[in-house]
Each structure stands twice: as C-alpha cells, then as structure tokens.
Amino acid sequence: MGLRKATRLGVTGILLSSAALADGHMDGMGPAELLPLAQQEGTVTVYSFTSRIGKVEAAFEAAYPGIDLQGFDISSTEQIARLRAEAQAGVTNADVIYISDTPVVLTALLETGIIAPYVPPRVADRVDAQYQSPLLAQRLSTKVLMYNEEANPDGAPVSNLWELTTDDWRGRVVMVDPLQRGDYLDLMTEIVLRSDEMAAAYEAQFGAPIALDGAANAGEQFIMDLFANDVILVGSTDDVNVAVGALGQDNPPVGFTSYSDRRDNEEEGWALQVANDVAPAPGIIFPAVLALAAEPKNPAAARLVIDFLMGDETETGGPGLAPFYVAGDYVTRTDIPPHPDAVPLDDFSAWRIAPAETATIRAEIGDLVLTLQ
Amino acid sequence: MADMAVNGHGRRVIFQQGTVLKTMVLALLILLIVLPLLRSVLFTLQPDNIRAWSDVLSGRLATSLFYKPLGNTLLIGIVVSVGCVLLGGFLAWLVVMTNVPYRKTIGVMATLPFMIPSFAAALAWGALFRNDRVGGQVGWLQGLGLDIPDWLAWGIVPTLIVLTLHYFSLAFTIIAAALATVNSDLVEAAQIAGAKGRRILMGIILPVTMPALVAAGSLCFAGAVSNFATPALLGLPVRMQTLSTRLFGMIEVGQVGRGYVIGILLVAISAVFLWAGNRIVSGRRSYATITGKGGRAKRFDLRGMRWPLFAIAMTVLVAATIIPVIVLTASSLAPSSANLFSGWTMHYWIGQSDPSFAQGIPGIVHNEDIMRALTVTLALGLAVAITGMGVGLLASYTTARFREGWMSAAITQISFLPLLVPGIAFGAAYIAYLGAPIGPFPALYGTFALLVIAATAYLLPFSVQTGRAVIQQVGGELEESARMTGAGFLRRLGAITVPLAIRGLTAGGILIFVKIIRDLSLVVLLFTPTMPVLSVLAYRYASEGFGQFANAITVVILFISIAATLIANRLQSKSQPWLQN
Numbered sequence: 004m005g006l007r008k009a010t011r012l013g014v015t016g017i018l019l020s021s022a023a024l025a026d027g028h029m030d031g032m033g034p035a036e037l038l039p040l041a042q043q044e045g046t047v048t049v050y051s052f053t054s055r056i057g058k059v060e061a062a063f064e065a066a067y068p069g070i071d072l073q074g075f076d077i078s079s080t081e082q083i084a085r086l087r088a089e090a091q092a093g094v095t096n097a098d099v100i101y102i103s104d105t106p107v108v109l110t111a112l113l114e115t116g117i118i119a120p121y122v123p124p125r126v127a128d129r130v131d132a133q134y135q136s137p138l139l140a141q142r143l144s145t146k147v148l149m150y151n152e153e154a155n156p157d158g159a160p161v162s163n164l165w166e167l168t169t170d171d172w173r174g175r176v177v178m179v180d181p182l183q184r185g186d187y188l189d190l191m192t193e194i195v196l197r198s199d200e201m202a203a204a205y206e207a208q209f210g211a212p213i214a215l216d217g218a219a220n221a222g223e224q225f226i227m228d229l230f231a232n233d234v235i236l237v238g239s240t241d242d243v244n245v246a247v248g249a250l251g252q253d254n255p256p257v258g259f260t261s262y263s264d265r266r267d268n269e270e271e272g273w274a275l276q277v278a279n280d281v282a283p284a285p286g287i288i289f290p291a292v293l294a295l296a297a298e299p300k301n302p303a304a305a306r307l308v309i310d311f312l313m314g315d316e317t318e319t320g321g322p323g324l325a326p327f328y329v330a331g332d333y334v335t336r337t338d339i340p341p342h343p344d345a346v347p348l349d350d351f352s353a354w355r356i357a358p359a360e361t362a363t364i365r366a367e368i369g370d371l372v373l374t375l376q
Numbered sequence: 377m378a379d380m381a382v383n384g385h386g387r388r389v390i391f392q393q394g395t396v397l398k399t400m401v402l403a404l405l406i407l408l409i410v411l412p413l414l415r416s417v418l419f420t421l422q423p424d425n426i427r428a429w430s431d432v433l434s435g436r437l438a439t440s441l442f443y444k445p446l447g448n449t450l451l452i453g454i455v456v457s458v459g460c461v462l463l464g465g466f467l468a469w470l471v472v473m474t475n476v477p478y479r480k481t482i483g484v485m486a487t488l489p490f491m492i493p494s495f496a497a498a499l500a501w502g503a504l505f506r507n508d509r510v511g512g513q514v515g516w517l518q519g520l521g522l523d524i525p526d527w528l529a530w531g532i533v534p535t536l537i538v539l540t541l542h543y544f545s546l547a548f549t550i551i552a553a554a555l556a557t558v559n560s561d562l563v564e565a566a567q568i569a570g571a572k573g574r575r576i577l578m579g580i581i582l583p584v585t586m587p588a589l590v591a592a593g594s595l596c597f598a599g600a601v602s603n604f605a606t607p608a609l610l611g612l613p614v615r616m617q618t619l620s621t622r623l624f625g626m627i628e629v630g631q632v633g634r635g636y637v638i639g640i641l642l643v644a645i646s647a648v649f650l651w652a653g654n655r656i657v658s659g660r661r662s663y664a665t666i667t668g669k670g671g672r673a674k675r676f677d678l679r680g681m682r683w684p685l686f687a688i689a690m691t692v693l694v695a696a697t698i699i700p701v702i703v704l705t706a707s708s709l710a711p712s713s714a715n716l717f718s719g720w721t722m723h724y725w726i727g728q729s730d731p732s733f734a735q736g737i738p739g740i741v742h743n744e745d746i747m748r749a750l751t752v753t754l755a756l757g758l759a760v761a762i763t764g765m766g767v768g769l770l771a772s773y774t775t776a777r778f779r780e781g782w783m784s785a786a787i788t789q790i791s792f793l794p795l796l797v798p799g800i801a802f803g804a805a806y807i808a809y810l811g812a813p814i815g816p817f818p819a820l821y822g823t824f825a826l827l828v829i830a831a832t833a834y835l836l837p838f839s840v841q842t843g844r845a846v847i848q849q850v851g852g853e854l855e856e857s858a859r860m861t862g863a864g865f866l867r868r869l870g871a872i873t874v875p876l877a878i879r880g881l882t883a884g885g886i887l888i889f890v891k892i893i894r895d896l897s898l899v900v901l902l903f904t905p906t907m908p909v910l911s912v913l914a915y916r917y918a919s920e921g922f923g924q925f926a927n928a929i930t931v932v933i934l935f936i937s938i939a940a941t942l943i944a945n946r947l948q949s950k951s952q953p954w955l956q957n
C-alpha cells in the first residue's frame with residue numbers, strides 16, 4: 004500500500020517535473036518551433052486591457068491557421084481581481100495576460116506567482132533591458148491632458164496644469180474616476196510624487212509660492228483644488244474622449260485620456276489632440292506589459308501570441324503590432340521606427356512612472372481622492 | 377406523519393408541526409445564502425482587514441466612504457419604494473378593479489418596464505436628457521435647443537425617476553395578483569351595507585392587500601438601494617455615490633476589505649427596514665382571501681374619470697416602456713448616437729467583420745461570442761427558474777403554513793437577505809465560497825453550476841415573495857380538510873397548494889427567468905470567458921464605446937423577455953384572471 008502510494012507520488016512527480024521542463028524548454032524556442040506545438044494545443048486565451056485585442060485575434064488566426072485565439076477585453080483593474088480569484092480557485096483560464104496597472108501587477112500578480120515573465124528570444128536583443136524586466140513591456144501607453152483641436156486651432160487652451168484649478172475651467176475638466184481605473188490613480192499618484200515640479204509650476208502660474216491649505220505637498224494641493232473646481236468624473240476613457248473630442252462643440256472641456264485614442268479621431272468624429280507643452284507635464288507614460296499565466300494550459304500557443312504581439316520582421320512590425328503602431332503608443336522594440344504622426348518619445352514631456360515607487364503611496368493617494376468625493 | 381411524535385400520554389411534544397420541513401428549508405437557505413455571506417464577514421475580521429471597519433465608520437474617510445453614500449442610498453430607497461407602491465398600486469387598481477378603457481393593454485404594458493435592464497433605461501435617459509455638462513454628445517432634447525439643467529440630466533432626480541419607472545412594474549405585478557384574489561364576499565357585504573367605493577377601498581381592499589403592499593414596497597426598497605447601474609451611470613458625473621457604487625468602486629480597485637464592510641453595513645441597514653415591514657404583516661392573524669367559495673366582485677365604475685385616468689396611466693407607461701425601447705432600437709442602428717434617427721445601418725445586427733468598422737467586430741448574428749452567450753443565457757434562465765421556484769415554493773409554503781416560531785421568521789429573513797446584497801458583492805462572496813475546492817467537492821469557478829447555484833440563491837427573494845403573497849391567501853381550511861382525510865405532505869402540496877398557487881409560482885418563475893437573463897451585477901464577477909452571458913457582453917461593449925452592439929444585445933434580451941412572458945401567459949391562461957371580463 005505504502006509502496007504503491009510512493010510509486011504513484013514518484014510518477015506524479017516525474018510527470019509534473021517533465022511538464023515543467025517542457026514548459027521551460029519552450030522559453031528558448033522561436034516561432035517556427037512553437038507553431039506545431041501550438042497547433043496541437045489548438046486554442047489560446049488572452050486577457051487584454053485594450054479592445055484592440057479584437058484586431059489581434061483576426062490577424063493572429065490569419066497568420067497561424069488552426070489556432071483559435073480567444074481574446075477578452077478586460078480592464079486592468081478587473082483582470083487583477085479576476086486573476087486573483089481564479090488563482091484562489093485553482094483555475095487557470097487565461098494563457099496570456101496583457102495588462103497595464105504595473106504598480107499593482109508587480110505586487111499582486113507577479114510576486115504572488117500568479118503570472119510569469121516571458122521574453123520571446125527572437126526579439127530579446129531588440130528591446131531595452133529596462134523593458135524586459137521584471138515583465139516584458141510591449142509598448143508605452145499614456146494618460147495625458149488632451150484638448151479639442153477643432154475648437155482650439157491655435158494649440159492647447161491650457162499651458163499650465165494649475166490653470167485647471169481656476170474659474171475658467173470650473174466644471175470643464177473631465178477624467179475617469181481614479182477610484183475605478185488604476186491608471187488614473189497612477190496619474191494622481193505621479194502628480195504627488197512630482198510635488199516639487201508642481202510647486203514650481205504653481206509659482207510660474209500665479210507668481211507666488213504655493214501656500215498649502217491642508218495638503219501635505221503641492222501635488223496633493225493640486226488634486227484637492229482640482230476636485231474643488233468641480234472636475235467631472237466619468238466611467239471610461241471613451242467617455243472622456245467623446246466629451247473632449249466630439250466635433251462641433253463651441254466650448255469643449257479638456258480631459259485626461261490616452262494619447263493614442265487620437266487614432267480614432269476620424270472614425271469616431273473626434274478632434275483629440277495632446278497638450279504636450281503644458282507645464283510641468285501633461286500626464287503620465289507607463290508600460291503595457293505581456294506575461295504568461297504561471298501555468299498556462301496552452302504554453303506553446305501562449306508564447307506564440309506574445310511573440311506575435313511583439314511584431315514581425317517587417318519594418319513596422321506587421322499585423323501583430325499594427326493595432327499598436329499608432330500615434331501616441333510607443334513601441335518598445337528599438338528597431339521599429341517611431342510613428343511619424345506622433346510627438347517623438349524624446350520630446351514627449353509626460354512623466355514616466357516608476358511602478359515600484361508608485362506602489363508605495365498609491366493607496367494613500369486613493370484615500371485622499373476618496374475624501375474629496 | 378414524519379413531523380409528529382407522540383409521547384406516552386398521547387400529546388405531541390418533541391416536534392411541533394412542520395419542524396422537519398422548517399429545518400430542511402432553513403438548512404438549505406443557510407447553505408445557499410448565509411454561508412457565502414458569512415465568509416465575507418469573516419474576511420473583514422481577519423487581522424489584515426479589520427482596519428477596514430474603522431476606515432469606513434470613523435476615520436477621516438468615513439464621510440466619503442459611508443455616511444454620504446448612506447444618505448443618498450436611504451433617500452433612493454424610500455422615495456423609490458413609496459413611488460413604486462403608489463404608481464404600481466394605482467395601475468393595479470385601475471386594471472383589476474375598475475372599468476378603465478384598454479385594461480388589458482395597461483396590464484400588459486405595466487409588466488414590461490421590469491424586463492428592460494435598468495442600465496438600459498439609464499442609458500436611454502442619457503440619450504434624451506444628457507446636457508453638455510460632460511461635454512461631447514448631448515441628448516436629443518438638448519439637441520432640439522432645450523436647455524436641460526444639471527439636476528434633470530444627472531444625479532439624484534434622474535436616478536429616482538429611472539428607478540421608480542423600473543421597479544414600479546414589480547409592485548404592479550405583486551399588487552395586481554393580490555387584488556385579483558380579493559374575495560367578492562367581502563366587497564359585496566360592504567356594498568349591501570351601503571359602503572361607497574372609497575370606503576370599500578380604505579376599509580377592505582387596502583387592509584386585505586396589506587401583505588402584498590408591504591412585500592411590494594420591501595422589494596422595491598431593496599432593489600433600489602442595491603441597484604448599481606443607474607446611480608453609476610447617472611450619478612458619477614456629479615459625484616453622487618450610493619453604497620452600491622461605493623462598494624463596486626472599492627472592489628474594483630482591490631480594496632476588498634472596505635468593500636465588504638460597506639456591503640455588510642448595507643445588508644444591516646436594509647435588514648432593519650425589512651424587519652419593520654415584516655412586523656407590520658405578521659402582526660395580523662390571517663390574510664386568507666381565497667377560500668373554498670366566493671366569486672368575482674363587480675368593477676368600480678369610473679364614470680367621467682375613465683379617460684382622464686387612462687391618459688395618466690398611459691403617459692407613465694409610454695415613458696417607462698415605449699420610449700426606452702425606441703431609443704435603444706434606434707441607437708442599435710445609428711452609427712452616431714448624436715443623430716439617433718439618421719444614417720441607420722444594419723451592420724451591428726447582420727454585418728460581417730470589417731476591419732475598418734468598429735474594430736472589426738461582426739454584427740451580432742455573426743458573432744460567435746454572442747451566439748454562445750445566448751445559449752448559455754437561455755439555459756441559465758430556464759435552470760434558475762426551475763431551481764428557484766422549487767426552493768421558493770418550499771420556503772414560501774413553509775412560512776405561510778407554519779408561521780409561528782423563530783425558524784419561520786429566520787426563513788423569511790434569510791430568503792430576503794440576497795435582495796439587500798448588491799449583486800456584485802453576492803458574486804464576489806460566491807467566488808470566495810465555491811470558487812475553491814471544499815473537501816472532496818471540486819472548485820466550481822467558471823462552471824455552469826456555479827452560475828445556477830448563485831443565481832438561484834440571489835433571486836430566491838423573488839420566488840419566495842411572489843409565491844408567499846399568493847400561498848398565504850390560499851385558505852388553510854382546504855389543506856386542513858385534506859389532512860383530515862389522511863393526505864400526506866407531498867399529496868397536499870401537489871393536489872391543493874400547488875394548483876391553487878400556480879399563478880403566483882408561474883409569475884415568480886417568469887420573474888426569475890427575466891431577471892436573470894438581464895442581470896448584470898451578479899454575473900459580472902462570475903462571468904468567465906468559457907461561460908459568457910449576454911448582459912455582461914452588452915456591458916463590455918457599452919463600456920468600450922461600442923454602444924450599438926450593447927444596445928442590439930439589449931434589444932435581444934428584451935425580445936426574449938417579452939416572448940417568455942407571452943408564452944408563459946399562454947401556457948397559463950389563468951395567470952392574469954383580472955384581465956378577463
């Protein structure tokens with residue numbers, strides 16, 4: 004009895020470790036080696052924080068017939084909640100995780116072993132080390148101040164963030180509730196982390212040093228003043244885009260949204276443009292990362308998807324990267340030329356977030372925002 | 377008799393009547409409802425999370441986290457429940473007891489608003505009343521040149537109106553069913569004694585239908601305070617928070633501890649209100665109005681008021697049913713929601729995938745995800761209607777027949793509990809409860825079974841309450857006669873109670889089916905890619921800016937709901953006897 008049990012345990016152990024070995028072995032494979040294994044698996048599930056996964060799905064299935072990519076558009080915040088619940092249940096639904104909100108992802112998903120890093124060997128030498136670890140960043144995304152260029156043909160109507168706290172902009176600044184979308188909380192957090200710059204900008208705007216009124220620093224004071232100035236909170240980025248960008252408005256508001264949503268201007272009837280010159284910075288720029296589930300059901304197909312999402316060997320990355328090769332998204336691959344219509348990354352004045360640092364005071368800023376509502 | 381024991385002196389002592397039944401039902405309800413919620417409570421008591429209590433109740437965040445949302449929540453609950461009972465009661469009275477013109481039309485239309493998801497009604501409100509506060513596209517009325525003030529476009533006023541127009545049909549259904557069973561003996565006796573219409577209304581009909589009025593008010597209160605979609609869509613731009621939007625926000629950003637605390641407090645507050653309501657009902661001894669004899673009373677003659685009252689009723693009904701449906705349908709066809717009635721296209725319904733259009737999403741009939749979700753949703757609706765009515769019948773029968781004792785009170789209170797728990801919190805609790813393996817039982821996360829079990833538990837109040845209002849009126853005398861002739865429990869249930877109460881039970885079944893196929897809040901967390909449901913897909917499309925797909929799916933949900941109701945009506949031709957002349 005005992006012997007048989009031991010044998011069974013041993014067999015299980017060997018099976019498990021060989022599975023792990025097989026998985027690990029795949030890390031060194033290129034797309035050509037992964038493909039037959041992936042086709043055997045036949046399907047792969049992707050959780051994506053962007054609706055562009057729909058385009059990726061069509062392109063992937065065209066490029067690799069026989070593999071059914073199931074893409075699910077789930078906000079980063081919700082992905083985190085869902086992945087934690089699934090891990091608790093011992094269920095793995097997703098093979099590939101495509102997500103922003105890195106301050107939370109690193110602590111809640113990576114350190115807890117729910118997701119695992121993966122860098123396709125094919126592109127490893129063409130992505131900066133800072134974007135390979137701890138997770139592979141596919142591109143940089145943004146939450147920045149945008150305005151309506153149809154109503155403001157001469158450029159941004161705002162040159163300093165502090166203007167948004169004045170009467171001129173009362174009830175005319177739109178953003179997503181930072182308590183409902185993590186990247187907006189990251190934006191608020193970054194404003195506080197950059198309090199020195201905010202203090203300097205205050206003096207430049209009003210000609211006097213900032214006097215703190217119940218706030219711990221200039222960043223907090225800005226958030227408090229912004230909320231006191233009747234900032235309008237909406238439920239999703241697209242609501243901001245419509246509010247700010249819709250054509251035919253006499254006196255449109257400004258708002259914080261994704262620079263890359265400018266790509267939809269023509270299709271949606273918007274006139275979104277970034278206020279890049281606003282002092283001290285228009286907003287934040289942050290990585291969108293790709294990761295594997297810790298134990299993906301379809302390990303080969305999952306790796307193939309990540310490989311695909313990093314773009315092929317054509318000049319602009321081909322169909323896998325096409326949905327992301329747009330003005331306002333900054334692809335991390337060094338050999339892909341920057342998008343011609345966008346402000347070059349070096350000239351883009353948005354703050355780069357440091358996820359680990361953001362994580363330290365993020366909850367505190369969330370509480371601050373909470374008291375203002 | 378299993379539930380009787382006789383001691384040496386021939387007196388029943390060990391078990392009171394119904395004890396076995398009550399114990400079974402109570403155990404079932406504890407498994408379905410109490411344990412998942414208890415898990416949430418225990419979660420907030422863990423050392424890591426216990427601080428959430430002081431944050432919510434007394435810290436510097438308490439005003440924002442709890443007290444302000446609480447004020448809004450109570451205002452919504454009270455205004456909406458009073459409004460619904462008045463409106464639903466008024467319409468039920470017109471349809472059941474008067475000779476108002478087009479009674480059938482009014483009766484059918486009054487049941488429709490509840491089938492329209494409340495988030496759809498809120499979206500429709502926005503399409504009409506949205507002003508330029510949020511910028512971007514304005515609503516149709518502002519587009520016509522009217523200046524819509526903020527208070528009418530956003531916040532508490534539209535929330536109250538939309539929720540009242542949504543929940544009043546629930547009150548109508550319950551009150552109409554009760555009015556239809558008012559015994560003609562009572563009314564005729566009063567008429568013979570010379571009582572006038574008003575006197576009969578106040579002296580007989582109101583008191584007799586009091587359980588239904590209280591049940592209707594309670595259900596509307598509970599529904600309104602836990603509704604998430606409407607205050608979220610209409611309140612967020614003016615930063616109006618209710619406990620449910622606050623709870624959702626907390627869980628969304630991963631502050632689960634605070635979220636659960638808010639949820640627990642919401643449950644506690646609503647429980648106080650419902651306990652008070654229950655006291656009012658159980659203070660009276662008998663509400664039996666369907667007895668072995670008796671017939672229909674004559675209708676009140678409205679005389680000159682027939683058409684004016686008809687006009688009032690139709691104004692409300694058109695606003696609550698036809699307008700939202702037109703707006704939803706139009707916006708499932710219009711590429712731009714700014715111009716609802718021009719440039720219509722069928723792409724969102726029957727178009728093939730086109731990369732340059734809506735991110736390449738094909739029209740809904742060609743969309744695999746939507747078709748799979750349709751199958752799952754229908755199966756879920758049917759399964760939950762059956763399981764829900766099964767448990768609901770047991771519970772309502774038990775509490776109606778064996779009203780005495782703490783166990784009956786507990787059954788009533790527990791079966792009410794899920795109403796007070798916002799769906800999203802209930803979903804979260806169920807993931808914690810059945811998401812991980814328990815002993816030999818595997819984790820149910822992502823399975824059809826989890827959806828069915830959670831939905832059955834979540835919707836139990838509806839099956840129990842609708843069943844109860846009717847069962848309570850089935851006179852105990854009939855069953856007692858059967859018992860004296862030696863019929864067992866199952867026999868009595870099958871031969872007397874069920875046939876007499878089938879109307880209420882069927883109504884409950886329909887209510888459950890309709891409620892689950894258009895429910896969003898419960899399934900939004902239970903949803904997994906392999907087990908998709910329509911409402912979540914609609915919500916996802918809406919939140920990603922593909923409003924047309926969302927509205928097209930909503931129209932499908934609407935169509936199924938209406939079809940379900942019509943089929944059920946046909947199968948049960950007696951289900952609305954008040955419509956017969």
